[in-house]
Amino acid sequence: MEKLEITPTEETPRVVLDKDSGLFEFSGKSLPEDVNSFYGPVIKWLDLYKASPNASADVTFKMSYFNTASSKMILEIFMKLEEIHQAGGNVTINWHYEEDDEDMHEAGEEYSGMVEVPFKLSAS
């Protein structure tokens, strides 16, 4: 399966989804003008991955900032990860936040209560 790699910009995060090397990562800022066109390919990739997932997958989120429209798309990604987890993909979500970033910590806590996927919060 072809990997999806998106270079970060000042308004969109770095995205790496690589089945072969087992690297799944989202990091940086997210405030694109059109969340659907940015996150559309991500959701599509996860849909394809769901058909034949790895035995397990650690998905890392290291977001420094995201706007409200992105927060909805992140939840959609988590819903997809939940489907993959339920299909036997053994997903773990690793939510990283900077130690003094209360809002990012809280966002992680909120998300962890919304999806049925092992969810680890860690301060860095």
Place this chain on the structure above:
Amino acid sequence: MNLKKMQMETTLKASASYMEFVMDFYKRMKEYDISLVYEGEITQEITLAFTSMAERNMTLIDEDGSVKKKVYHVMVECLQNICKHADMKDSHDPSISSKTGMFIVGKNVDEYFVTSGNLVTNDKIEWMKEILNKINSLDQEGIKQLFKETLKNGSISDKGGAGLGFIDIAKKTGNKLEYHFQHIDDQHSFFLLKSKVTRKI
């Protein structure tokens, strides 16, 4: 006095009163410690430029990190609200998609204030008031609940919004949303929203 001289004096007088206006405007800006005032088209590029400018200004005065993040956050939501939702007057041309509005960032010793203004059609006022009043009636726990419910049950609109902007501003700032609708004509009103971010002293 010849005609030419008279014309010149009129011009000078007009220019003097304009200068007075500018000086007055400048004084008023200083009074409210306004670092940004803008009226015009609001685009994604402008959103990025304004937010990075504000970040730089706050870094220069060693503003607290969490205050900086909150101001940044509020600015993005307000500017993107205008990008997505501002209505236009006298424009029935669907090819004109640019959105205009007013945007002000100022501060005093206690807080930053981010004020946005844009035209809305009068038919929207009722539900906007409803949601704003609902948010203002809730305590922080209630706002968090409302945010979670809207995040879970809402969907991305055709304008690309999640319907979370106002709720999120109240959630992040912990302050009430001050707003005002100024009647313009039968179809339009000017919507003003003032968000406050409390500074850490």
